[in-house]
Amino acid sequence: MEAISENKMLPSDFSTGPVERAAKPLPFKDPNFVHSGHGGAVAGKKNRTWKNLKQILASERALPWQLNDPNYFSIDAPPSFKPAKKYSDVSGLLANYTDPQSKLRFSTIEEFSYIRRLPSDVVTGYLALRKATSIVP
């Protein structure tokens, strides 16, 4: 299919005085090229953005894959079967204990006193770091 002939460069670029890299057309490329994946001015105001990976994968799933075909999402590593070790949020040592108030893990008494004195945003930060911020206990 033919590429839609449209001047990709904004005309204003040519009128600027000092020669800038964006303005100067590079010799080895076709100045009339427009990406078909990108909406551009042709497709209208909507859909100007590129598809991100999630969208690409979603549309890929819809294609007629066979059972054994390798594709991007079938290659994802499986979830772990082993129970995760618990490490202290503050120091990274093995944590045997969890603070019932803030659900942070700690391994020594000093860490506990440190945790109890933390402001709440730091506490949420630590929990978010290991994705444990859900409200459900």
Place this chain on the structure above:
Amino acid sequence: MTQTVHRFFVRIRLQRQHPRCPRSARRFGRVSGPDFAGSGADRRVFSFQSPDAHGCLPGLRERLVTSLAYLPLLLSGSMAPGVRAECERRLQSCGRSLAICTFKRTTRSKQARDRGFHLLRLAWFRSSASRLRALCSACRSREPRGLVPRVAKQIWPDKAPFRGRIEKERGRSRQPLEPPLVVINSFGASWLYTLRTRDIVPTAPNEATLSARRAGCGESSGEVAGFSDERCLKSSVALRYARERGFAPSVRTLVRGGGARPARSNMAAASAAGPAANVFPFRDARSAPDPVLEAGPVAYGPLPVPLVLDNGSFQARAGWACPGPDPGPEPRLQFRAVCARGRGAARGGPGPQVGNALGSLEPLRWMLRSPFDRNVPVNLELQELLFDYSFQHLGVSSQGCVDHPIVLTEAVCNPLYSRQMMSELLFECYGIPKVAYGIDSLFSFYHNQPKNLISSGLIISSGYQCTHILPILEGRLDAKNCKRINLGGSQAAGYLQRLLQLKYPGHLAAITLSRMEEILHEHSYIAEDYVEELQKWRCPDYYENNVHKMQLPFSSKLLGSTLTSEEKQERRQQQLRRLQELNARRREEKLQLDQERLDRLLYVQELLEDGQMDQFHKALIELNMDSPEELQSYIQKLSSAVEQAKQKILQAEVTLEVDVVDSKPETADLEQLEPSLEDVESMHDFEPLFSEETPEVEKPVTTVQPVFNLAAYHQLYVGTERIRAPEIIFQPSLIGEEQAGIAETLQYILDRYPKDVQETLVQNVFLTGGNTMYPGMKARIEKELLGMRPFRSSFQVQLASNPVLDAWYGARDWALDHLDSDEVWVTRKEYEEKGGEYLKEHCASNIYVPIHLPKQASRSSDAQASGKGTGASGSGAGEHA
């Protein structure tokens, strides 16, 4: 037995019913259970609620007398004062000193806690050795049975505990006791242990205790042993008291499972030896802009020279694949695959800057955009910019098209859509003749294998965004069994950044991603055995030696910190004086003007008086006044104003003589410094090594020379983070990911093959990719493999010779090898016939699945095309054996 001895007593008070307490309500009963040590002799448990009138407890005297004879310490709950005095008196009369433990750890009453009493239960087990064992109610569950004797054995390996029968003694104890041992566990609970009696008594020695022990032993200090946590040991009550009283017990620290370490007598000095070692500055490197290179004669030969582009999400590497005997050095261009579009771009300012032309990335962090989403290029406009940059700087000068074949790397199992987009970009925008897609880790693999050898192996390729494990069978990728873990260098950098930001909330802005990358590249390593390494990090010694203190840049010219308060006052006074002078001058000028005006009016008035009417009227008109009365009133007003001004001037001169010190509080400077002090405090509270120094830190900053303090405030302590951040690919649960780590995924993949294939695969495990460059990576993988392979089977792990650049080298070698063969290049004609997602398979490529994707020319027309076109291009088109 003398009567006096009978007056020994100890107050036992039952404070709390521990759920495992076997004797909750029993008195004089026979109890047996798992908690009681020793032989199966009958045990009696006595619990007493209240003393009798003399403070003596009935029924216990005889027994306790004998045991307590050897205890230099008595433990007590909260005693009534009279009882206590009585106790002391009676004991002293027998030549024993009483020491009361005043350490309390109960949550029941704050008051009691403040008084420092130790609540406990004394449970007395009568066994053949007449031992008294006391258990602390708070830490009963934490005392492992046999802990203390084990510790004692380590401290005194040559001394055996006394095994004879303890005789009843009269009066003063004749034999000096060995120095008893105080064992402190990681919770701060401490026990007293003597070899003679083998009694294990919970205690928290205070001064009375220690002196008592000293008196009882006739020797100097007792031994104090810390168990498994030296940090706790340092901060424990016992030692603090000992130190405060100028009494330095010899301390040993024991690591669980290990032996006793050599004693250190002076622990306070350890933290004061503030090592200037281990302080590292941040390099904060800026990249230099690449020059526009001339292609030179290498680019032009009989055949157009292929361009090799290793398109990575972290870095893009580009160069020529020059044929001839000498392939050439490393790729000519290596730049970060980012571009920054400045805010002025839309208005015609400088266009988007790419890669190395950006200099340092940090100021532009929010404007950085990358064409990649995970490891797949999705934003081809930015990709086009990157290509423009690389072609321009490589010196491509062909007109109208790029006249060189291109070797490009893509993701493992690249989505067809993105390959289509990429082909479209290459063929239609740049007009290249032919392209070959490959996988970077496979190129690296082939670069590191001996030539012309078809090999099998297992590639572990860890990049910036994700980690792949690829089995290779007979030289071809077995794509069905590949696995990808979505964690790589960028997630490690993000994790490290958030860890440090949470630890040092004051330096939020200074903890940037590029600095994190620097820490990862230079200061991190992978622990061979993670849990063991963490145990090593527990010890303050090891911590002290191995922590890396990253020095953040700071300016010593903090507001007002270089001036003392006197200087500040001086400055304030100077400012005041200046202001006053200014005001005075202004007043004088005004006065002068008014004076002149007054003179003029007076002159006009005189005109009136003199009778020169017409002149007078003329003057009045000039002055814009109507009548002589108005003139008069005006004159009056003006003269009074002049008078007042003169008064004021006189006053101001007077006040200038007196030094007025303005008492305006100067809070601005101090407030700015206090938040940093608080951060330092919170950070220091956790680091126990600096717990002794916090009192100094809290002093107000008005003292002179705060220079070294400032440097310490701006240091980031990277301790266990050195191993935590790279560990996420092995344990993704650290970061909350549900995927399995490298080891488990490896096992999962190996289990999908029969045993003999597993053997061949494991003989050639190959590590590549930038994220594998941590020291210790190879050892770790070897250890994991050792754990999962059968006993006495062999395996071989190999690291790529240059994990970062080997992909490019491999692609270049491949291009040179396959210049002539047409079966591996996708030409423009084939692109036009078969669509952009067409791929020709070769030894380093993905597997091509012949699904046709309709070309998306304009979004509105066939955006809804479901792409269910059958594989019209023929399934045999791309198969290569």
